[in-house]
Amino acid sequence: MKNNILKSTILIFVLLIQIFFNEYFVILGIKPDLILITLLIMALYAQPIFLLLMAFILGLMQDWFMLTPLIGLSPLLKTIFAYIIIKFTQNFRLYPNIFLFTINILLILLYFILYNWISLSTSRLSFTEILIQNSLPEFLYTGVLFIIFNFLILYYNKNRE
Amino acid sequence: MFKKIIDFIYDYYLSIITIFLVIISISILFQNNHKTVNNIRLWWSDTFFPIQASITNTKNLKSAMKENHFLRQKLVRLNIKVSQYKNLEKENERYRKILNYKQKSQFELIPTVILAKGPHKNINTILINKGSLNKIEKNDIVVDPDGLVGKIISVNNKTSLVQLVTDMNFFISVKILPADAKGILHYYGGNQFVIEDIPNSISIKSGDLVVTSGFSDIYPSMITLGTITNVKESPNGFTYILKGNLSVDFYKISEALILKKL
Numbered sequence: 001m002k003n004n005i006l007k008s009t010i011l012i013f014v015l016l017i018q019i020f021f022n023e024y025f026v027i028l029g030i031k032p033d034l035i036l037i038t039l040l041i042m043a044l045y046a047q048p049i050f051l052l053l054m055a056f057i058l059g060l061m062q063d064w065f066m067l068t069p070l071i072g073l074s075p076l077l078k079t080i081f082a083y084i085i086i087k088f089t090q091n092f093r094l095y096p097n098i099f100l101f102t103i104n105i106l107l108i109l110l111y112f113i114l115y116n117w118i119s120l121s122t123s124r125l126s127f128t129e130i131l132i133q134n135s136l137p138e139f140l141y142t143g144v145l146f147i148i149f150n151f152l153i154l155y156y157n158k159n160r161e
Numbered sequence: 162m163f164k165k166i167i168d169f170i171y172d173y174y175l176s177i178i179t180i181f182l183v184i185i186s187i188s189i190l191f192q193n194n195h196k197t198v199n200n201i202r203l204w205w206s207d208t209f210f211p212i213q214a215s216i217t218n219t220k221n222l223k224s225a226m227k228e229n230h231f232l233r234q235k236l237v238r239l240n241i242k243v244s245q246y247k248n249l250e251k252e253n254e255r256y257r258k259i260l261n262y263k264q265k266s267q268f269e270l271i272p273t274v275i276l277a278k279g280p281h282k283n284i285n286t287i288l289i290n291k292g293s294l295n296k297i298e299k300n301d302i303v304v305d306p307d308g309l310v311g312k313i314i315s316v317n318n319k320t321s322l323v324q325l326v327t328d329m330n331f332f333i334s335v336k337i338l339p340a341d342a343k344g345i346l347h348y349y350g351g352n353q354f355v356i357e358d359i360p361n362s363i364s365i366k367s368g369d370l371v372v373t374s375g376f377s378d379i380y381p382s383m384i385t386l387g388t389i390t391n392v393k394e395s396p397n398g399f400t401y402i403l404k405g406n407l408s409v410d411f412y413k414i415s416e417a418l419i420l421k422k423l
Contacts, residue, residue: 020212020213020216021216022277022278023217023220023277023278024220026412028412029411029412048175049174049175049178052175052178052179052182053178053182056182056185056186059186060186060189064201064202064205065202065205066277066279067277067278067279067285067286067287067288067322068279069279069285069286070190070193071189071190071193071198071202072186072187072188072189072190072191072192072193073186073190075182075185075186075189076183076186076187076190079179079182079183079186080179080183083175083176083179086175120329122329122330123329123348123350124329124347124349124350124355125349125350129350133350133351
């Protein structure tokens, strides 16, 4: 219970940073998805049901309180992706860390491809243009942050041991 | 039977919850234009306006010093131009009186700060710190010194939502100068726009200026939108497809002006 409160606090803190301090993270007009990073990292430590509910609630908050074009798309994709990562974590827990790590990176790429493709489906941009202009830069930025946070957590855990 | 159902739920509870949450998400997705959905969004922006405003102001303060230096230099240059224009204005007024020409509607400029932008690169709406308390109304237009930013689509007490030129549903009647060709501009991607169906009998080249045509009740004429960068013949052989760059840098914009009809 105490653990869940701590994790919820971390997630709410990340949500607030994402909502209020979003503009501080802009690089060439690209912003990272901090909530996605936190959810993927938490998949290793949190209970599945907690992760699923948080993915939905935080996705919904993100859509509602930020100026996203489609309300509902973030909770939809985040819930599905949380489910996928839960299944991977449950089934491949004994595999080397690098396997889950690669799956996480691929999921981030897939998330941005799907998100931008759906939200810009009414535009005249082709799939390739959406991929080059939006999905890949957002994936790179979020992916790099994910790697940094992962290493920081690994380093912290090693030192604790 | 009942035990079987319980067992099934116990075995697949994660999948069941996921399906349930996915169904809720999809139903919200299909209710995007619903009034309640937009009202919650506006309520949030109005309630947390002081926090958002102070964070934005802190960020803006950093760039303000730099901008201040640049603007001082610009001001000196503009002052020289203003004195020249004042002479021209007086001359123009005199001619208008002679011709009995009626003055067209004038505008009040209300400065505003951008509180929030969308989380993704193709931002289509921004939140500004002026609302109905500042007499802002729907369809007031937003500009910055470089050109047209967008129009106000919904107004709350202290904040308003602005639909940007970079919204995929944003279409605007424009004219291309100096040829004076008229067309409809819409956003293409990146910082680019596209104008289609311009007859190729008109001479248009790269670097030509694109401004609002003034045909609409919302947008006054001669507000800059950008410049033409690419002139291409359409497959039908009769018209041009023009591409150009928007003059406003939507990634960097932090302040704007609301152009309000007097």
